[in-house]
Amino acid sequence: MSAPSAAPAPWASEHEPHEPLVVELEDGTVLTGPDRAALGRALDLLAGEGNQFLAIGRFRTAPEEYIQVYRHAAEGWQVEYRDGSAERHFQAVGHQSRRRTEQLLWGWVSAAPGWREAADWVRLEPAELLPDARLVRIRHRPGGRTEAVGWYREGQFLAGRHPLPGGPEELVMLHLFDAEGQHTGTRLQPAGGPGEAARLLGELLAALPEPEAGDIAVQPFRIEVRGAEWGLLDRAAEHGGTEWYELVPQRMGFHAPWDGRYEG
Structure with missing residues (x-):
């Protein structure tokens, strides 16, 4: 051509x-x-x-x-x-x-x-197109908001904490994916405050077989939590048709050049 x-x-x-x-x-x-x-x-x-x-x-x-x-x-x-x-x-x-x-x-x-x-x-x-439009790369950042991402024996994981409105409580979340990036489940645990949330997050990760921090590439997914839609959601319609995915509730946006970094 x-x-x-x-x-x-x-x-x-x-x-x-x-x-x-x-x-x-x-x-x-x-x-x-x-x-x-x-x-x-x-x-x-x-x-x-x-x-x-x-x-x-x-x-x-x-x-x-x-x-x-x-x-x-x-x-x-x-x-x-x-x-x-x-x-x-x-x-x-x-x-x-x-x-x-x-x-x-x-x-x-x-x-x-x-x-x-x-x-x-x-x-x-x-x-x-490469990267695959159905896979979103998320870069592991030690000490950052994507610190708790990586691989384990059965696939990939994406974990974090989210403060709940109206008080010190937090919700600890662990999203699991297979090796191809398909969402296989989410584990949620409420915590009384930041200290307990940090402890619960560490326990969830330690319970995974052979966890290892690193970059991941996962497919968009949706779950319902307390009546709200969470997950890695397609936001192209809100960005003029430009391919864009947002990790909710963290409000982290992923887009071209698909190098794993985010906005938010």
Whole structure:
């Protein structure tokens, strides 16, 4: 497939002038306003498990306009870009060399004329996109709000605490998923206050067989708790059709580039 006809380029769109392009790496590294040398250094950082992916864009004001790279091997780089919606998501045909990958990234960033011509492209159907639109990655953050996420012998877990209105009480929750990310159940325990909640959360996690903290990738799910809808809920309709999931009741939003970080 030849290079697709270009819609208005992301760097030429009417975005808020104060949001520069950023490079976000899988390990959490963020580079702002990259030049070509910085892009080369970013690619060099993609060196193994836990840091094989980067994305470039303006993810706050233009979450559906970005370019991304996944490193499969030293000379096996997968390049994709999105041009405004999931229906305009393109992948370079075949794995690219390190040199060609940098060329494509810099072409996108610098709006170089004909940059798409450096590769053949195929449009991906939304169901083919990586990461899978039905899986939401959640990054483990020690000491943060996603500290209690990881894997155990039977699958994945997502745990936390939520203060209840009107007093010091909290509700401790442990969501369980199989290895493919499908929700298999939730355990809830009320606690009299933060100290008891922390103790109960530790006990729930310790009772899992072979728990280990780490990043997870799970499917959206819904449960009803005290008459309210909780879970990992689809909020695309509230964000202009942009793919967006919110973890409720924590009010943590997950969206492109699907690197496991959240808003909220």
